[in-house]
Amino acid sequence: MKFDKLPLVAALAVALFSAPGAKAAPVDIGVVDDAGKAILGDAEHGATVFHKCAICHSVQAGANRIGPSLHGVVGRHSGTVEHFNYSAANKNSGIVWTAQKIFEYLKAPQKMVPGTKMAFPGLPEAQDRADVIAYLEANSK
Numbered sequence: 823m824k825f826d827k828l829p830l831v832a833a834l835a836v837a838l839f840s841a842p843g844a845k846a847a848p849v850d851i852g853v854v855d856d857a858g859k860a861i862l863g864d865a866e867h868g869a870t871v872f873h874k875c876a877i878c879h880s881v882q883a884g885a886n887r888i889g890p891s892l893h894g895v896v897g898r899h900s901g902t903v904e905h906f907n908y909s910a911a912n913k914n915s916g917i918v919w920t921a922q923k924i925f926e927y928l929k930a931p932q933k934m935v936p937g938t939k940m941a942f943p944g945l946p947e948a949q950d951r952a953d954v955i956a957y958l959e960a961n962s963k
């Protein structure tokens with residue numbers, strides 16, 4: 823092996839062997855359940871939950887698909903992604919997508935925004951919702 827490849831090999835080894843230890847701890851995303859109990863979000867599991875969203879959404883800025891880009895969605899006003907053709911229901915909902923709002927929305931999107939064109943039944947598990955929000959936050963920087 824050539825010596826000039828050594829730093830690369832070393833970096834790869836560090837990345838490989840430190841990966842389990844690098845598992846991010848669940849974080850407080852400012853979400854509470856119906857009983858007022860805080861639910862921490864695990865971005866790593868959220869990445870798996872996001873597979874359900876990824877048919878329609880990307881977290882890359884400006885990447886609109888069937889749904890608008892979710893880059894930086896936490897804290898954003900509803901219906902404000904450029905070049906995305908929202909339904910009037912979403913656009914005029916007046917919602918600011920705080921983590922708590924997204925948490926409630928994802929339980930049953932059509933309930934919070936009647937007439938939305940987001941054709942997704944929702945995530946029944948509170949933990950899945952918190953985890954996907956942690957993922958969105960972690961991947962919007």
Ligand code: HEC
Binds near residue numbers: 895899911912924941
């Ligand atoms: C079948 C496609 C589809 C799936 C699956 C889907 N969405 Fe959506 N989503 C949409 C569409 C379309 C809109 C725009 C709704 C409108 O204009 O009425 C939307 C809107 C949203 C919004 C509001 C964005 C804004 O700018 O106002 C959020 C937040 C959101 N989706 C999150 C999610 C998350 C998180 C998941 C996965 C748990 C998910 N969606 C799954 C299609 C989808």
